Amino acid sequence: MGRIETRLAELGITLPTPMAPVANYVPFVITGDLVVISGQIPARDGKVAYTGKLGDAVPMDVGVQAAQLCFINLLAQLKVACGGDLDRVQQVVRLGGFIAATAEFTSHAQVMNGASDMSVAVFDDAGRHARSTIGVPSLPLNAAVEVEGMFRIA
Amino acid sequence: MGRIETRLAELGITLPTPMAPVANYVPFVITGDLVVISGQIPARDGKVAYTGKLGDAVPMDVGVQAAQLCFINLLAQLKVACGGDLDRVQQVVRLGGFIAATAEFTSHAQVMNGASDMSVAVFDDAGRHARSTIGVPSLPLNAAVEVEGMFRIA
Amino acid sequence: MGRIETRLAELGITLPTPMAPVANYVPFVITGDLVVISGQIPARDGKVAYTGKLGDAVPMDVGVQAAQLCFINLLAQLKVACGGDLDRVQQVVRLGGFIAATAEFTSHAQVMNGASDMSVAVFDDAGRHARSTIGVPSLPLNAAVEVEGMFRIA
Numbered sequence: 001m002g003r004i005e006t007r008l009a010e011l012g013i014t015l016p017t018p019m020a021p022v023a024n025y026v027p028f029v030i031t032g033d034l035v036v037i038s039g040q041i042p043a044r045d046g047k048v049a050y051t052g053k054l055g056d057a058v059p060m061d062v063g064v065q066a067a068q069l070c071f072i073n074l075l076a077q078l079k080v081a082c083g084g085d086l087d088r089v090q091q092v093v094r095l096g097g098f099i100a101a102t103a104e105f106t107s108h109a110q111v112m113n114g115a116s117d118m119s120v121a122v123f124d125d126a127g128r129h130a131r132s133t134i135g136v137p138s139l140p141l142n143a144a145v146e147v148e149g150m151f152r153i154a
Numbered sequence: 155m156g157r158i159e160t161r162l163a164e165l166g167i168t169l170p171t172p173m174a175p176v177a178n179y180v181p182f183v184i185t186g187d188l189v190v191i192s193g194q195i196p197a198r199d200g201k202v203a204y205t206g207k208l209g210d211a212v213p214m215d216v217g218v219q220a221a222q223l224c225f226i227n228l229l230a231q232l233k234v235a236c237g238g239d240l241d242r243v244q245q246v247v248r249l250g251g252f253i254a255a256t257a258e259f260t261s262h263a264q265v266m267n268g269a270s271d272m273s274v275a276v277f278d279d280a281g282r283h284a285r286s287t288i289g290v291p292s293l294p295l296n297a298a299v300e301v302e303g304m305f306r307i308a
Numbered sequence: 309m310g311r312i313e314t315r316l317a318e319l320g321i322t323l324p325t326p327m328a329p330v331a332n333y334v335p336f337v338i339t340g341d342l343v344v345i346s347g348q349i350p351a352r353d354g355k356v357a358y359t360g361k362l363g364d365a366v367p368m369d370v371g372v373q374a375a376q377l378c379f380i381n382l383l384a385q386l387k388v389a390c391g392g393d394l395d396r397v398q399q400v401v402r403l404g405g406f407i408a409a410t411a412e413f414t415s416h417a418q419v420m421n422g423a424s425d426m427s428v429a430v431f432d433d434a435g436r437h438a439r440s441t442i443g444v445p446s447l448p449l450n451a452a453v454e455v456e457g458m459f460r461i462a
Contacts, residue, residue: 023263024270025285028451029190029247030304034339036248039286053257062440093337094344098288101446103361108448109331116332131333132456134406135446138209138255138289140263148286152339177417179439183401183462190402193440207411250428252442284434292363292409294416301362301438 004086007122008075010129018076027077034093035081035151039062039071041143051142054135055105058144066110067097067114070147074115075122084151091152092119098146101135108133115147156210158240161276162229172230173197188247189235189305194227195297196220205296208240212298217245221268228269236307245252246273246283246305252300255289258301262287269301270271312394315430316378326384327351335385342401343389345460348381350453355374356421359450362443363413366452370430375405375422382423391459399429400437400458406454409443416441423455 001009008015021027021038030131042050042065050066052058058066075086082088097112098112099105112133119127139146155163162169175192183189196197196204196298206218212220229240236242251266251285253259266287273281283303293300309317314324330347350358350373358374360366360459363389366374383394390396405420407413420441427435437457447454 010419021285023267023285024274024282024379025249026282027284027382029245029282029284031245031247032186032340036284036304039288057312090299092338095333096286098286100289105249105446106450107446108446113331120332126332126374128332128337130335130337130344130346130456131329131331132404132406133448134347134454135408136288137257137291138259138262138444140260142260146286146288148284150344152435175439177421177426177439178401178436180436181438183399183436183438185399185401186340191459192438193442250440252440254443261326288440291445292413292416293410294414294441296414300440300442302438 001089002085011121013072015076015079016113017095018080019073023056024088028081032085033152035078035153037074037077037149038146039146040070042069042093042095042150048141048143052142052144054101055102055113063111063144064114067111068118071115071118074147074149078151086151088102089151090126090154091121092127093150096148098136098139100139100144105135108135156239156241158253164243167226167276169230169233169258170212170242172234173227176195182235187306189198189232191228192226192230192302193300195300196223202295202297204298206298208257208265209256217298221265222272224299225269227273228234228303230249232305242307243305244279246277246281246308247304247306248284251287252290252293252294254298259289262278262289266285310393310395319429322358322383323387326388327381330336336389338389342459343386343459345382345385345457347454347456348378349454350377356449358452360452361408361410362419363410365377366413371419371452374421374453375419376426378421378453379426382457383436386459396461397431397459398434398462400435401458401460402438403455405441406444407451408447408448413443416443
């Protein structure tokens with residue numbers, strides 16, 4: 001078992017079978033040493049586990065869990081992109097966080113920390129990434145959060 | 155006539171004269187083998203052909219047409235980036251879809267399929283791309299959809 | 309003093325001490341010859357200088373100033389990425405503009421011009437960039453504008 005797989009086990013993170021895209025696109029594209037991964041929603045076992053808006057029905061801690069699940073789904077796709085070996089990941093380059101939120105919501109960064117904190121927990125310094133986080137009025141399938149990612153691999 | 159131009163003709167797609175940016179930026183930047191293209195709105199003959207919001211006045215099929223037109227406008231810019239030869243396109247790396255939508259709308263993916271399905275129709279496997287699709291409250295000039303793209307060329 | 313620093317002085321632009329991220333990520337990641345910089349909000353002296361929404365309490369000229377300040381904050385991070393020497397910047401590749409706006413707002417492009425015009429003023433032709441501009445319902449800390457950037461350096 002590789003170094004990152006061992007770390008995932010220590011953290012109690014189980015990677016799901018990667019979700020198939022809900023439309024005519026692919027989960028990731030590799031270009032040069034970069035893996036560009038499609039926006040992941042907080043789906044588990046084929047259904048969206050976290051729906052609704054921050055600042056409305058979704059409390060902060062649930063939003064954080066949604067962001068964590070998005071990151072876990074990114075990892076599942078990334079593992080496939082790496083041919084099964086997550087130790088090939090050199091750097092989490094960028095995460096883009098889309099938080100379904102009301103016009104009054106202001107704590108988007110704390111929600112997105114669910115993904116960012118897990119990135120550093122899994123990859124240490126290689127998990128420190130550039131990041132943009134924004135609010136959105138609505139997401140596909142009423143997802144509460146969506147996270148996209150760019151990764152450099154060896 | 156090149157392979158992709160022939161395909162476009164078979165599909166009945168005519169590329170417009172690329173639209174000039176509405177502000178102080180450029181339609182695309184080439185860096186290495188990547189072409190990064192500015193967000194395209196569904197404009198035709200110098201005016202926005204599809205305005206309004208999904209989930210409100212814009213029905214699904216019209217949203218799909220708007221996404222198709224955004225992709226056609228991306229292709230027109232991409233052709234210029236390729237010096238007129240679309241056969242140089244190696245891969246559609248990523249499409250970003252911004253759907254002007256209400257807070258209640260949930261079918262963003264189906265709207266964005268207008269762009270994704272056309273990408274695969276035009277470029278076959280090289281048209282399969284990573285994708286992020288989100289809702290937005292409003293877009294420049296009241297556009298119903300905006301699509302940005304990253305492409306790898308030879 | 310370098311060429312770009314001289315230009316900044318001529319334009320009366322003083323770069324601030326780069327703001328630390330408000331969460332567990334980093335201001336930028338360098339991958340190959342690209343610098344990917346995290347979304348910057350219009351913060352000055354540790355607080356957000358421009359809050360609220362375009363189309364509501366924030367008038368156009370204030371939105372433009374907010375976009376300018378976001379770009380200045382990008383430059384401050386970029387200078388660090390360049391080891392202090394902004395003359396290493398080869399190209400502003402892409403700016404992403406997120407405008408906190410109402411559903412009725414349509415002038416996102418003019419707001420984002422605050423960033424784009426400054427990019428060209430500072431870097432001349434190398435400042436001409438690909439760009440995507442969208443409305444968002446809300447941003448971290450109630451920021452009025454957020455701008456992310458990708459740059460190529462030597």
